[in-house]
Amino acid sequence: MANRNNSRPIGRELDLEAQRRRAAFLFLAPMIIALFCVAAWPLLRTIYFSFTNTSLTDLYGGEWIGFDNYLRRRELSSGRVVWRGTLADPAWWNAVWNTVRFSVISVFFETVLGLIVALVLNAEFKGRGWVRAAILIPWAIPTIVSAKMWAWMLNDQFGIINDIFIKLGLIERGIAWTASIDTAMTAVLVVDIWKTTPFMALLCLAGLQMIPRDIYEAARIDGVHPVKVFWKITLPLVRPALMVAVIFRMLDALRIFDLIYVLTPNSKATKTMSVISRENLIDFDKFAYGSAQSTLLFAIIAVFVSLYIWLGRVNLSGEGNR
Amino acid sequence: MNRSAADWVRLSAFYALVAIIIVVSIFPFYYAILTSLKSGTAIFRVDYIPVDFSFKNYATVMTGRNFIRSVVNSVLVAGTTVLFALFLAVTASYALSRVRFRGRALLLVTILGVSMFPQIAVLAGLFELVRFLGIYNTPWAMVLSYTIFTLPFTVWVLTTFMRDLPIEIEEAAIIDGATPWVIITKVFMPLLWPALVTTGLLAFIGAWNEFLFALTFTISETQRTVPVAIALLSGASEQEIPWGPIMAASVIVTIPLVVLVLIFQRKIVAGLTAGGVKG
Secondary structure (H helix, E strand, O other): OOOHOOOOEEEEEEHHHHHHHHHHHHHHHHHHHHHHHHHHHHHHHHHHHHHOEEOOOOOOOOEEEEHHHHHHEEEEOOOOOOEOHHHHHHHHHHHHHHHHHHHHHHHHHHHHHHHHHHHHEEEEEEEHHHHHHHHHHHHHHHHHHHHHHHHOOOOOOOHHHHHHHOOOOOOOOOOOOOOOOOHHHHHHHHHHHHHHHHHHHHHHHHHOOOHHHHHHHHHHHHHOOOHHHHHHHHHHHHHHHHHHHHHHHHHHHHHHHHHHHHOOOOOOOOHHHHHHHHHHHHHHOOOHHHHHHHHHHHHHHHHHHHHHHHOOOOOOOOOOOO | OHHHHHHHHHHHHOOOOOHHHHHHHHHHHHHHHHHHHOHHHHHHHOOOOOOOOOOHHHHHHHHHOHHHHHHHHHHHHHHHHHHHHHHHHHHHHHHHHHHHOOOHHHHHHHHHHHHHHHOOOHHHHHHHHHHHOOOOOOOHHHHHHHHHHHHHHHHHHHHHEEEOOOOHHHHHHHHHHOHHHOOOHHHHHHHHHHHHHHHHHHHHHHHHHOOOOHHHOOOHHHHOOHHHHHHHOOOOOOOOOOOOHHHHHHHHHHHHHHHHHOHHHHHHHHHHHHHHHHH
């Protein structure tokens, strides 16, 4: 850059820079407008709706009611005080608990299993390409389709999973995996882990492949035990990639909707924040109430992301390392 | 135990793990194909290897209940969404990767933030927008709403890709007096093809699989996309779930995806990890 500056008048150079910057804003404008229309504006409207009593059938007829959808104190004629609103709604807190439980457990297993699969794929062996192709299949299958496939496999009377378990002598009678309160969450977790571990594995693999091979070579020559190599070399070096992968997955898990909607419809044991919000928004005609719930979900996720970025010092923009 | 025996144990344990990974990955899809080929009461008998080869379920799916219409809807919606996102993303990524301006890092993080949005948070607002624009229960409602996840993703991946292109090419073009538009269309586009194929494919898969918006913004059966059609496929009565046709429909919509993914394996893996790790 520097020697080019010398060979040409400064004025023209500045001109060029200004022209480039103008063009840049022109190029960015359509994308920013598009994102504003589909993301920022609807989000603001959702938040606004949550402070009104808008109904699905009359979107413009709502009145401002303040925080009533969130929490409202009401005194009955008998003098007893009751609390209403989402924050006093046991169904909402059940959904919060379900979502948190689902997210933490699924992401934990996906990370561990993903790392194992990635370590396998990182080894040199015959047929590695086949394994990679095979693990891409669960990832490629649409969520709704995998939910249906597993619903059939987990069927209480004709499902193959029950058949396998009975033949192995693990259970005596078929279990209603998706319908029973006790097992519905397990069923959802199994399907989600099955579907998403490949994604985690690929992200982990990319991280593993950035580790220089000679480090392993040196460790091998020094006679370091493989387990120690994993904990002292592989894991610390793959940690940055793993951190990003975990946050991506966590955010995805916190907003889960489709799998649960199809696999365990109306089960109290698996109803998550997204599911209960949509139910109120669309199905129960409690549009404003559902808006309040989805606003809360957004707030929870926003707080979580800020905390994670702040605590983990995750460099998401990728500018620093260049 | 001597050394070679220990090696042998280790090797067979490793291959056992490989076998488990492959079987667990493939089995559910294999079982769906197996089930879809059964007819009548054979479906209620558990088989581990295919014994029936009847295409009756496929015929049922293809002839009835607007299934073909749903496939066409899905192709149209996903295709339009991808073209739209790529067009907006190419120009934006050029600006984000090549021009230094204040607030660039913040803008990038904001874009990433949008892709991480809980989609339910915009559902109420989008519902109002869709109603306002008069596109409720049309494919355009999906094209509009899918922009929220396809655009940030394509911008993000293309920006990381363009950052890695050598700066000299662009400098040569600038010296020759090329405008930014010419640089994008004539210099960058030919180099960008691989990245465009990857991001386009991933965005297509994302749009093809989307469920929440498609379920909420359509009401009539003829406007449904494939995931909604499969989720709501019902039998003659409420209690009777038509597993055979559901599996056939599942196989029909999954096979093209699996084939695409296997063909573009390397590109997809590169694209996925560029969006995640490198970013």
